[in-house]
Amino acid sequence: MDIVVIGGGPAGRTAAIEASSIGENVTLIERDKIGGTCLNEGCVIVTGLNDVAKFIRDAQNFKNLGLINYDYQLYFDNVINGIRETVAKIRHILEIETKDAGVEIDRGNARLENNKVILDNKEIEYDKLIIATGARPFVPQIEGFENAITYKDILNLTELPEELIIIGSGVIAAEFANVFSGFGTKVNVLCRNKFLGMLDEDIKKYVTENLLPDITIHENLSVNTIHKDGISTGNGEMNGLVFFATGMVPNSEVVSNLVDLGERKNIIVNKRMQTSNEDIYAAGDVTGGIGTTPVARAEGVTAARNACGIFKEMDYRFIxxxxxxxxxxxxxxxxxxxxxxxxxxxxxxxxxxxxxxxxxxxxxxxxxxxxxxxxxxxxxxxxxxxxxxxxxxxxxxxxxxxxxxxxxxxxxxxxxxxxxxxxxxxxxx
Structure with missing residues (x-):
């Protein structure tokens, strides 16, 4: 059986390897870089940045305790370049692992037509298709939104911002606020509702008072206009580079005319990761579910096994x-x-x-x-x-x-x- 997987992130790569291990002919199509958002733009980038921020904070604490005499100068450009180099090495390893598992990797922008994937001038037929195209940052259409950045732009920064305004209230907002405040940037976080609403109130209080003490958090605040050097709100002006951490939009366009989509343009799937088209499965952020890498991998395995005729359902309990x-x-x-x-x-x-x-x-x-x-x-x-x-x-x-x-x-x-x-x-x- 010929199985085509579109998307080389955690969900797609895992699905491709799983289907190949079962014995099917598998082609993985990736338009850019193997590893997806997590490796190339998301959680792995946060890990690299946070390791440095942790070291700085630990050293400051040791100095305050009189254990070391410590002064530092952060070379932000070297941090960014070092992360790029490390991610490239990891990506190279993932690509070798994927090919060694028997998966053929093709690159390009795919489109679908009559049970075929059209990739430039190449046609790839499939019996089952797995969509794992991920998601992209949601950018609110606030006046001047083009002046803001998202997590996709972090590795393109050439210098450390003196002030940063993060618009968002979830995990991405908290993680980048922590990193940049650790680097010495003045950080303001603007939340339309509550900050870190998924946390228990006592835990949230501990986090904001002990782990994010240098960050100013504004709840129930809306942004009117974004400028090149700041924002305007109902409470006045605020200066700084503006960073959107406002959620994700599924990249479902490739199959939008073939399967049912939800209100957020997410691909609707059942517990077997099967779409409304019996020959098409989907996994990962494109389904609009729990947006973590382990869940994406588990969904990829589930999609692959069912595409190969092996019954399996996702278990979302206690994630x-x-x-x-x-x-x-x-x-x-x-x-x-x-x-x-x-x-x-x-x-x-x-x-x-x-x-x-x-x-x-x-x-x-x-x-x-x-x-x-x-x-x-x-x-x-x-x-x-x-x-x-x-x-x-x-x-x-x-x-x-x-x-x-x-x-x-x-x-x-x-x-x-x-x-x-x-x-x-x-x-x-």
Missing amino acids: PGAISLQQDVAFINAQNKTDGINGHMKGSAGPGSFWRVHDGKTGFTKMNIGEDGNINEIFSVSPSSRTSMAYMSKLLREGQKVEDFDDFMEVHPSTDAIYKLLRFFARFE
Whole structure:
């Protein structure tokens, strides 16, 4: 069977490798760079920037404690060039892995016609098609919007902005605000509604007061006009480079006349990642669902297996999320939340937080436990919460309840309070 995958990001590349491993003939079409948004413009870029910002903040803390005599000069252009070089190496490895898996890679802008993909002057026939074309930044049509940048423009900056105005309230806004404030930029975040609305209020308070203390956050504020050097709001003028972090728009145009789309132009799929056209599947950001790389990969596997005739459904229960700041902020939001009780615990001294005991910034964990012993919500701020939350997601999907953690054995020393808090709850079950 001939399977064509359009889009070489996490969803598309994973789908192509999965289908090839099953034994099908697979062609992967990518118009630009293998790795998609995450590697080339998104979360991996944030990782590179945040590593430097973390180092600066740690060094400042060590200096304040009298441990080192530290002064630094940030070479922003070298940071950007270093990220480009690192990403290029990763991209090269991904391309080799994909080809070694038996996937043929073609490049160009694809269009569809009568069960064929037209790529320049080349026609590629398919039995099943998987669309994994991702999404692009949503740009509000505010007067002067062309004067703003998005995450796609970060690696094109030639100098560190003295002031940055971030329009947005979600993960992207928080992560870039953290990075640039760590570099010494004056950062204002403007939210049309609430900042980080996916977080518990106590966790949000901890984050804003301890992890984002140098950032000015404006909630329930609208922007009237964007200028080359700032904005106008109902409350007056504000100077700085303007950065849109206002969500995503699915890149669904290639199949817009072949499958059903949602209100946000997302491709509508069922749990098998099948569209309204039985021969076309879709995965990743183009479906408008949970926009994380692990979910995209899982959807890619699901789409590939079903395209190859192997039944599989996506499981969206207890999906973990995270925000990359000075310490990771990780969470699993409620699913069919029942009445229960809340508990919280401060983080402890350990790897990544030992020298934060002096200022009390060792982290914070909070969870909600239902009356039936089910774990409804977990929010955790710690150097290791991103990793811990992934395993918690697996355990919760397998039906583990709070009493199952009574004999949990962690590795010591650990900074994560999740398991300590669960054991505390277990004693009262």
